[in-house]
Amino acid sequence: MxxxxxxxxxxxxxxxxxxxxxxxxxxxxxxxxxxxxxxxxxxxxxxxxxxxxxxxxxYQPPEWPGQRVPQQIHLDVKVEDLDAAEEAVLAVGATVTGAGTNTFRVYLDPAGHPFCLIHPED
The missing domain is CATH 3.10.180.10 (2,3-Dihydroxybiphenyl 1,2-Dioxygenase, domain 1)
Structure with a gap:
């Protein structure tokens, strides 16, 4: 190491x-x-x-889902309830991308970095 x-x-x-x-x-x-x-x-x-x-x-924010300015990193944030978490992140400045499934949703932080709210299936 x-x-x-x-x-x-x-x-x-x-x-x-x-x-x-x-x-x-x-x-x-x-x-x-x-x-x-x-x-x-x-x-x-x-x-x-x-x-x-x-x-x-x-600073140029990443273009997601495009790749003209590619994302270099994204964070996955585990939550108990996707709907409640979505409401909360939007209230503090996140932007909805519309991408996701029933186990994750993709957002942009205020600087344009993608991040995901995740709720893995049990």
């Missing part, structure tokens, strides 16, 4: 706004915040990974 996993960093144009969105989606606390960088940490000490957001000038 060369190292240990530490942080997932998403590029965006507004780190503060995207950090607030993901705190609503995933929980945690914003630990560091300025105009170029924001970090969310789990509420339990020592837990990983961190989720961080860095400002990129002239």
């Amino acid at each position: 060369i190292g240990t996993f530490d942080v997932i960093v998403l590029d965006c144009s507004e780190p503060q706004a995207l950090a607030r969105f993901y705190v609503e989606l995933l929980g945690g606390e914003i630990a560091e915040l300025d105009s170029n960088w924001a970090e969310i940490v789990p509420t339990q000490p020592g837990e990983r990974p961190l989720l961080a957001f860095q400002r990129v000038d002239e």
Whole structure:
């Protein structure tokens, strides 16, 4: 092993706004915040990974489902109820893509990164 996993960093144009969105989606606390960088940490000490957001000038969001500007990463967020979770993510700024099945739905975060709400069948 060369190292240990530490942080997932998403590029965006507004780190503060995207950090607030993901705190609503995933929980945690914003630990560091300025105009170029924001970090969310789990509420339990020592837990990983961190989720961080860095400002990129002239940021271009991924084009999904197209590939003119391909997605580089997406998050799957496990939920108990897809309908309730959809209502909640839309309320905090997500956008519906219309893609999905009865076990997952695809959304865009406020910076255009795709993410999925998942509810695997039992």
